[in-house]
Amino acid sequence: MDWKIMRKKNKSRIISDIHGGEAAKILSFRGLSGKKIKIVSDFSVNLNPLGYPAEIEELFLNPGRLISDYPHPDAAYAECELAKNLGLKTSNLITGNGATEIFDLILQAVKPQKALYCAPSYSGYAEICAKRSIEAVPVKMKTSGETFAPDFPALKKGNAELIFICSPNNPTGQTADRKHILELAAAKKDTVIVVDESFMDFSVKASSSTLMTSKLPPNLILVKSLTKIYSIAGLRLGFAYGSAKIISLMRFLRLPWSVNAFAQAAVPLLFQDRDFLRKTVLYTEELHEYMLNSILPLGRLLPCPSETNFVLCKVSGMSAGSLQAELMKRGILIRSCSEIYGLDSSYIRLALRPENEIDLLTRALNSVFGKKKKSPSPKKIKGALMVVGTTSNAGKSITAAALCRYFANKGINVAPFKAQNMSLNSFVTPEGGEIGRAQAVQAEACRIEPHTDMNPVLLKPQGDSSSQIIIDGKAVFTMNARTYYRNKQKIRERAFAAFDRLNEKYELIVMEGAGSPAEINLLKEDFVNMRMAEYADASAILVADIDRGGVFASIFGTVTLIPPPLRKLLKGIIINKFRGDKRLLDSGIEKIEAITGIPVLGVMPFIRNLDIEDEDSLGLEKNSGTAEKKSLLDIAVVKLPRISNFTDFQSFEKYPAILLRYTDVPEKLGNPDLIIIPGSKSTIADMEFLRKSGMEKELLRLLKKGTPLFGICGGYQMLGKKISDPRGVEGQRRFMRGLALLPIETLLLKEKELAQVSGVTVPGLPFAAPGTTFTGYEIHAGKSSRTKTKASNPLLITQRGKVKCSEEAGDVSADGLVFGSYVHGLFDSAPLRKQLIEWLCQRKCIRSATVLKQERKSRERTFNELAGVLAENVDMRKISSFILK
Template structure:
């Protein structure tokens, strides 16, 4: 039937949430829907059933569309790591590493990969809902673009421009975008959406009309601030910029230090569903607060982040925490940090060499070029879990004789210290099921009351879709999608 692309006046205007909401709303209408993002940059990724990886937002959007996630939904993924470099993932598999200065040349030829994925999705869906990246107003990046107008023009897809009124200046953002992009790019934009509106809509009527008059674009609606959006998995680092303010009315404090290359920190999202849990994300420059549990999350540059932990004095905080008889959990890169050594003989994360870990687990890690990408399920603490592995390297040592999880296929993963206080595992999503969180919180002297994370995300998607049905002209959006070029 067609395709429709949402681009934004900037980053964090809500494109990912709107695409997810539209996917669920259109699926509710009985349409076969597929999400698509030509190029994403994120350290939070998800594993597809076929053993590839895509951005976390596209996996959530696939859930919204009620279809399995597929690598075609995000054919180009950049995963920032140390030394101003990014791991380049194409069609779900690592293709190499790019420095920031090499990106202009490195993306040559990727448009063909992007278009191939798009056309496969287009052939199997009634409508493809596409998310841009950043903003088309970044005209310094326009040459060779594959994420916004470069893709839209190559594929012949109509574009809606999303403006975020909550941050202010939405009229200037939309009108200014129209002013700075070239005429051929502007011709691809058929309308705009206002997102994150609070207050009396009547007060914005004149502003809405001014945008239509000054841009020549039709307005397709004003979306209110949607509190349910916070229940969707985190993808970018904006959530990490909120100040760490421990509360006093929660029974359990769980702290996670924010390292420069933190990755897959959406592992922590299920903890937000627990009413007794205060999840504190600790920014640089602050000590780790008194907590019942410290979690070290994943990392795209484990050696560099381990050094950062020491530079912040967090290693001292963690050791003092353990001396008080309190547990530490490391997930993926955090698991590697807790070990004795991290060896990178091939220079995968930067300069080749070996660094000392925190030494809280008797294990050693050797990074290698082969990346483990698989969905997993099994038992931990006698409770079911489902999740995925996504890591480069292998970890071995005496403490692996006490594994954290046992997979359904009989394999084991992870390590636990002899005193039982320090543990680590490569499994992402370990805390998603309510039973697994209850087992964890029971050891911390609390009772888990939250739902399964998957159920919570689904409920949020339904609520967001209902809001979009109320505030957007979705019939008109479907009609607009039918103008997409059919080749």
Template sequence: MTKALMFQGTGSDVGKSLLVAGFCRAFARSGVRVKPFKPQNMSNNAAVTEDGGEIGRAQALQARACYAAPSLDMNPVLLKPQSDVGSQVIVQGKIFGVAKARDYQALKPQLAGFVAASYAKLCEKADLVLVEGAGSPAEINLRRDDIANMGFARAHDVPVVLIGDIDRGGVIAQIVGTKSVLDPLDAAMVRGFLVNKFRGDASLFSQGMAMIAEKTGWPGLGLIPFFPQAARLPAEDAMALAQPRVSSSGGRKIIAVPMLPHISNFDDFDPLKLEPDVRLEMVRPGEPLPVCNLIVLPGTKTTLSDLAFFRAQGWDIDLRAHVRRGGKVLGICGGYQMLGNSIDDPLGMEGFFGGAEGLGLLDVETTLTSDKILLACTGISQPEGAAFSGYEMHVGVTRGADCERNFLTFADGRSDGAISPDGAIRGCYLHGLFGHESFRGALLRWIGAEASDFAYEAEVERVLDALADHLAGHVDLDALLKLAG
């Protein structure tokens, strides 16, 4: 019978996704057939699966940690925020609809069936399923019809490990407070706790661990030191953008990325942070776009509203000044659409019917459509002839004169993207391009930067192994396996 263990957190961004990835790699290396599962995720950082769907980026990384291909069953419900109160709902990899927060609560009983079906399919293929919760079980106002935390754990009889984050302070109150608000039957599902992101002398917190155990009745399962190499792995969602996103290198060439409100797949830029000749600046709202060598307009879940936000920041003025100075521009997915002459949304795909004038830097027009393309791709970029790999994840068709100078040629013969007549402005739909060293090198040479020869994908594997070693040194993995129900 398949074992399962669920990791819930005292709050968002306590390290659940990272720890599950590390435990996945640790158990997989020992020969256990392990699979990750997250019943419900909220993130605009998504990944394409081999079975033709999309799931949260964190679950794709966890699948990789298991030496497994990402599957839509690993994250059956994905919420992609389109506004402060509403999200696109992805169910088993496909668009299910759009729902405001209140309406989504009414959907949960229906979604519970999809969650159960996906979980059952994973269990058929695994010896161990590691389940990641969402947010916190202490949000007891959302407990009714819950499918993400204790509602799932109780429905499927999955034991829970609670994770607290000492780096943000108040970890004793985090864990003890969570116990105090939980329903007794929910609290009984918890088999122990982990304290994550500890810095300093571990002996100084031994009394703290004992106090938590005394006040909750839950055993301490480990005090996990801060793992700085986590910054080299793809982040789960935009919570990571609350931290400084400037590369540590003092590179000569500056690449600037405006932080749009609904920025998507921002892990596209992680490989650029590791290039020694590049300084990557994630530009926050209220700040001007800096004098730089390249401006990259990123992907976005809501192209039209984020285009309006871009203009409201005055970034369109900064962008034109950058072009007049001879600077280069690259648009990815929604950012590519923004660079054109117009964007039309006749079906209301982004929540309202209408359109807008684009930034006019590429002679193309975009129409948003109901068909969503989800596809892994390889090919050759133009005009440098550099190999690339990446994935399409978009709605919309873009056409125009500048598409005659296509940016990417796929291995199956299709083409994508556009290049301005002077070659300074480029755009395409493909995510994940910078992870391929050949394409990344060509891009950096385009802006006059020196490219290193490091292999980003190999670096991700190295960090996953280091994370597994890190956890094995501070958590009893055999004890965790015994807790799994």
């Protein structure tokens, strides 16, 4: 029978052949095809709001043979995999190009003259019947209030060779009673009962409602579309479960190669994440509640009870078609049910989408319904931004600092946050807690005091296999990586709690990730990159370092390896450290935007001589080597294998005439004007390095020639006579002889000294006048005692934390060439630093004014200039839109 005749015959029963998601057709149908309308959120298609399983993307990373080779004509391997995972026999199962092909095969196998279907229900049943010249007769559901249920007595009385039942029903969302379905099949043994469970796996009642676990009678066929639950509409895959006889006949009728290669290859990947269905059900329940709480206050939508991933609603005050048209004008697509038999023109269907999309829908509905607030308030900045990078040292810390200062300059109350940091370069907060130095710098960019909540978890490596774990500023234990990951859930909760506290106090949190967000071996346990962004509901920005080369490959690889649900959080890309004409990148940017779907927000230039501390010791590589002739003063820092707090000396980099360099090779020490042994995370091991590498011998040789030698913290301990570790704080070695240049002995203890300190110099310090003020902080796990009672104390600490005190500190040798102290940041104090530079210049017989007058710009000015570079090269209006509430 001709299709047009069939449509005319079933005019009242055939639903419009326009389906959900077909925006172009719907625009034309609603007379909007000439309008410039972009759909930004689609509530008309009932796909899993979690998205597809991440494993599916493996198909597209190396798709060559799947594109060029023929797939198995009968999808035999895919069917074996599907049967194995579902606990079924292969002889009872057949796959198809979505559930639609399965329905068509059933009709071809059964050859009914008439088919019944519950109404309202899925339009496809009637459409396929019409294509096969089969009369499709709707049997109205029983209604009670807003609930719909199949009329089983009417179905039993019906005279048809085939009956369609959808459970959970589309579009009403309610399941049919399994017992009643089986009774219907038993009562009508000559009628084939087709049960469509395409939406069953979204239901919390699935286990008690599905027929999948039942032994089916020979006249009952169960159909499932995997398209919906696994969100693979583009792949197309469905299956039927029934008697071997009917399945065999369907297999005979199916055309070869109907299931494409990608869909076949996807089958085993669908089941790799055994927790996917459970997470889907929980997320569906969560979104269902959020949807109802969002639309009920509008007073114009009456939702029907739903057990799956969509909600049928009755609209008051306007037709479903009119509401669909108005929402499309606002970028929202919904499903109008006005042409579905059994429903009137007031019904719409809303798929469950993520909360941010439901918020868009709610605002659009408010606009359509004309609900106006008496005093509409302007949008305000509120939320979080996450900065992640394609690699370590891509520029995350600097980018985060730039964002902090940019928004601080706009009057926004902003704070930095990094859930977990691994660094030996730490800082003591005013409350006496330890955090990563980068977050202290970012706090400075925000013009606020640093706090332990800004970096709640800090890992300080103690060798190749273990780290000291610092939580909320305090060292709690030392553990290896395996033990750490076993305890990561509890640690994660502490990090989330710290974020929550910050979020209550500040309008904006600028978060920084760690390493790369695409470390696939660590994704499950992640709470510092995209999982943290997900928890904070933050928009993420990916920073890519072009200076290393391969920037587009690193962007594509990073984006591709991030699981799809987390990838949605990536809102933009910043290409960092570019040298040259940015126009050369245009074609590459256009391509990377096309294949990732993520806009490039800007290209940051390579910024030279940036006076902001590096996150870790990777930055020391640029300062390695020997002295350069152009420098007036040469300061050499011993690059210990376990160096910590190397930023103690970066204040010297403000002076172009001073070369600050780091070296671990004795021959490269040269003839510096000052040598500094910095802090160490493992003093005994690093003292052993000095000895075995020949560095100790070279230090003593240069000291004998008159080169000053300073030691800070661990370096101070090494200048003493011995270091004892009876409790194994640092490891197995219990004792190490020091350089014996200062009359002290150090005992390592588990308890740390953590405090900000301030004080003055006293007579005996050759490079500073008595009474010179200083500030700094102490982080050390040890106490040093003097072996000589008349030893000189060059420093007097007058305040520890918030407590006034009078403590002698530090040591200096009789000739004034060897100096040591526990105080980090000592040379950040301008008066002390200036006098030290003058002393070094005097020893070298050069004019100190020549060195000091060339001091570079202040840190405050540096932050402002950095924010200016950001605003000039990055679309800050777009970034600001991510956090407007």
